[in-house]
Every structure is written in structure tokens, then in C-alpha cells.
Amino acid sequence: MEKAIYESMNAAIKLLDKQAVIANNLANISTVGFKESFNFFIKDKNVRNLYKTYDQDVREYYNFYPGVLIHTQRKLDLVIKDNGWLAIKDINGQEAYTKNGHIQINQEGKLTVQNHEVIGNHGNIKIPNNVNLKISSNGIIKKINKTKDSIIESTIGSLKLVRLPNNNLIQKENGLFYLKKDNLNKYNNILHDSSVRIQTEMLEASNVNPTKNMIDMISNARQFEMNMKIISICDQNTEYANQLFNINN
Incomplete structure (x- = not known):
């Protein structure tokens, strides 16, 4: 249960970081010479966290393709x-x-x-x-x-x-x-x-692709909602388990 909550919260935090990058891209659509950026999450198999899952290294990359x-x-x-x-x-x-x-x-x-x-x-x-x-x-x-x-x-x-x-x-x-x-x-x-x-x-001009960034933003928002729902379900299950424990006692 705790592992599911931890992984969902960790994923939600990374999705918020992605959303910040996308928001910055969209805010600079009209900025001359601006280069689009994006994050990659790379698993580090040599580092394990408290719940024995692999840590992820966040790396920022840039799209240096020329704009119009x-x-x-x-x-x-x-x-x-x-x-x-x-x-x-x-x-x-x-x-x-x-x-x-x-x-x-x-x-x-x-x-x-x-x-x-x-x-x-x-x-x-x-x-x-x-x-x-x-x-x-x-x-x-x-x-x-x-x-x-x-x-x-x-x-x-x-x-x-x-x-x-x-x-x-x-x-x-x-x-x-x-x-x-x-x-x-x-x-x-x-x-x-x-x-x-x-x-x-x-x-x-800026090389930001507004359509792609908007699609990514919507996708990230849905994934964030899914992780929040998992956390909510885990919290409800814990509450139900506590109620059953109290009844048995």
C-alpha cells in the first residue's frame, strides 16, 4: 500500500515538472530564437530508494532545430x-x-x-x-x-x-x-x-510546436489525475482496513 502511494506521488511530482517545462514552451511561442525544451526520465539501476524501486535521473534536453x-x-x-x-x-x-x-x-x-x-x-x-x-x-x-x-x-x-x-x-x-x-x-x-x-x-522565430505541447499537456494532466485517484483509493482502502480492525477488536 505504502509503495503504491509512494510511486504514485513520485510520478505525480515528475508530471508537474513536465507541465512546468511545457508551460514555459507555450509561454515563449512568440519569443525570437527560443528553443523548445523537454525532460527525459532515465532509470538508474544502481540507486534504490526506501521502497526498493529504481531512482530516476531527470535530464533536460533542447530542440535545436531552427525556427521559421x-x-x-x-x-x-x-x-x-x-x-x-x-x-x-x-x-x-x-x-x-x-x-x-x-x-x-x-x-x-x-x-x-x-x-x-x-x-x-x-x-x-x-x-x-x-x-x-x-x-x-x-x-x-x-x-x-x-x-x-x-x-x-x-x-x-x-x-x-x-x-x-x-x-x-x-x-x-x-x-x-x-x-x-x-x-x-x-x-x-x-x-x-x-x-x-x-x-x-x-x-x-521560436521553434515551439504548440499543437504537440498542448497534446502533451493534456496527456500529463490525465496521468496526474490517474495518480491522484490511485492515492485516494489507497487512502480509502487503509480507512476500510482500520474500520475492519476496530470491528474485530
Whole structure:
């Protein structure tokens, strides 16, 4: 009886965790560059709990398949191709990575993505006021001066673009991706990868599949109700057993 209650409650807790992941996916359907996530539960046969059942290791995985490309005709919008990433700083100054290429210029002349400063390949990037900008496919930012006779381009800076294996990345609550802790030493000094290419005047939409996530949410809700019913039945059986015990005494 206790084992059935324990396993049902454990399953219900894991279903709630799944629902939280799905809810986060659905909440970010319209977030540029968002990557869908999901949980896998893997049994560890080497670890047994109090009721001699196998423990389960929860592992979070991400769907890195590209989202739909949206044409914006805005020069500071860009798509980072393939498994390339744009390097930015989080609020703590730590380097993080994103597929969100909706770049803005703040009041200080810095490039930002969702208020996070974009990291330059050769130091900080400072954008002068009232200039025409062009971002090349290799991430180089140029200022364009047009005269009657010619067009003069001068380099302002360069975006830091990196390429990392997807299985070395983990997403935090701020929506940004980071290197897993066990890989920090291996990739302590991540250099700009000149082979990464971008495409401007476009954005990559979220790759969340709303239909699939809604179906999964309904399925999880039904499984949760089933586990709650099992717990309720076990509780009723215990109550009946106690009543019979009292009658016999």
C-alpha cells in the first residue's frame, strides 16, 4: 500500500515538472530564437530508494532545430546560422549565448539583445550617433558614409560569434544558454569562430510546436489525475482496513 502511494506521488511530482517545462514552451511561442525544451526520465539501476524501486535521473534536453525565418527588412535583425551562437553578457557580466538576433542600440551606444550587452570580437562595440550601419555575413559591423561620388565603409567592430556542440549547453531561467559546469574548464576561453555566418534583415522565430505541447499537456494532466485517484483509493482502502480492525477488536 505504502509503495503504491509512494510511486504514485513520485510520478505525480515528475508530471508537474513536465507541465512546468511545457508551460514555459507555450509561454515563449512568440519569443525570437527560443528553443523548445523537454525532460527525459532515465532509470538508474544502481540507486534504490526506501521502497526498493529504481531512482530516476531527470535530464533536460533542447530542440535545436531552427525556427521559421521571418523577413523584417531591419538592418540590425539577424539570424545566426546552423549551430553558431551570438555571445552576450548577462546581468552578472557572465558570457552567455543566444539565437535571438533582434539587436537594439541603447542610450549609451551599445548593442543589446533583450537588454543584455552584445559582446564584441575585439572588445566593446560603441555605435556613434546617427550613422547608417551594415552587418556583414561574418559579423563585422561597418559604418556607411554616402557622398555624391562614392560610398565609404569603415569598420566599427565585430560581433563575437561562437560554435559549440549543442550537448554542452544548458538554458537558465533568464532564457540564455550557458556551458555546462563540467565543460567550463575545457572551454574556459571561447574564441570567436570566423566560420559562423549570419543573415541580416531576418529573425528566427521560436521553434515551439504548440499543437504537440498542448497534446502533451493534456496527456500529463490525465496521468496526474490517474495518480491522484490511485492515492485516494489507497487512502480509502487503509480507512476500510482500520474500520475492519476496530470491528474485530
